[in-house]
Amino acid sequence: MTEPPKSIADDAVVTFHYKLRDAEGSFTESSDGASPVVYLHGRNNIVPGLETEMVGKKSGDKFTATVAPEHGYGERNPDAVQRVPVKHLATRGPYATGQMVAVQTRDGLRQGRVVKVGHFNVDLDLNHPLAGKTLVFDIEIVDVRDATGEELAHGHAHGPEGHGHDHGHDHGEHEQQP
Numbered sequence: 001m002t003e004p005p006k007s008i009a010d011d012a013v014v015t016f017h018y019k020l021r022d023a024e025g026s027f028t029e030s031s032d033g034a035s036p037v038v039y040l041h042g043r044n045n046i047v048p049g050l051e052t053e054m055v056g057k058k059s060g061d062k063f064t065a066t067v068a069p070e071h072g073y074g075e076r077n078p079d080a081v082q083r084v085p086v087k088h089l090a091t092r093g094p095y096a097t098g099q100m101v102a103v104q105t106r107d108g109l110r111q112g113r114v115v116k117v118g119h120f121n122v123d124l125d126l127n128h129p130l131a132g133k134t135l136v137f138d139i140e141i142v143d144v145r146d147a148t149g150e151e152l153a154h155g156h157a158h159g160p161e162g163h164g165h166d167h168g169h170d171h172g173e174h175e176q177q178p
């Protein structure tokens, strides 16, 4: 007896491949040639607009999801362009316009894009590079399974191999997802 394929709902662990571009086709990122993304559904582990589109999909499904900025990386915040002393940058100069650099903030290290270079300061755009963009995802669902009790307790997936979770691993790695 074969069970019907599991469809995506809260507390499912989903494995998928993706291609991401913005609506103008100018930004592309994909999981091709890399590991697929594994996430626990229903816990805000991926972009909200994409998570909504995932509901009800099954292993083997391919689809395109178009996500408006407010359900993606948010609108651009003009106040997030800030003049920052060079000494606060974790990335060493010389700097060039358009370059991504790391800056030390009260909330830890953040990435910013250089919009202007001065002698002692740089103007940094701290918006997410995809803020204000409509995102177009081409998705292929690879696997859908039930989460383990441990995954539910942690609020994230632990990978297809179910790697031994000794709490020595860096939970930050779970957050590097679209």
Ligand code: ZN
Pocket (backbone or CB within 6 Å): 154, 156, 158, 165, 171
């Ligand atoms: Zn964990």
